[in-house]
Amino acid sequence: MKPTAIRFYSSNSVTVRDIRIINSPLCHLKFDNSKGIEVDNITISSPENSPNTDGIHLQNTQDVEIQRSIIATGDDCVSIQTGCSNIHVHHINCGPGHGISLGGLGKDKSAACVSDIIVEDISMKNTLYGARIKTWQVLITFICA
DSSP, X not given: OOXXXXXXXXXXXXXXXXXXXXXXXXXXXXXXXXXXXXXXXXXXXXXTTOTTOOSEEEESOEEEEEEEEEEEOSSOSEEEOTTOEEEEEEEEEEOSBSOEEEEEESGGGOOOOOEEEEEEEEEEOSBSOSEEEEEOOOOOOOOOO
C-alpha cells in the first residue's frame, strides 16, 4: 500500500501550520481517531491526474478547524468520513481536484454518523464537484413466508 505523507492517529490538540506537502503517493494529511485539530495556512499539491491523493482526510475525528489553505490534488481537497463531528472548514482555495466530500458513508452497510459540519468561504477552481455527500446504496431485502 502506498504511504500517506503525514498521519496523526489517536492524537489530541494538534496544530499543523505553515507547511507545504507536495506529491504524496496517497493521502497528504490524515487524522484518524483524533480530537482538537487545527490546520492553518498550509499548501498541498499533487498532479491533477494522481488518484487517491486526498488533501486532508478526516476519520473518527472531532473538533477540527481547517482554514486559510491551498489544496490542489487529484482527489478530494478535504474528505470528511464517518465518526467526524464539530468540523469547520473555511477560507480554502480548492482545485484542481474533486472538491469537498462528506463520505463515502455506509460502505459495507455500516452505520455512518457525522454531525456539526460547516463548510464555508471556499473557492473552487477546476474541481470535478463542489461540495458533495457520498453514500453507498443500500439494498434492503425482505423475505415473506
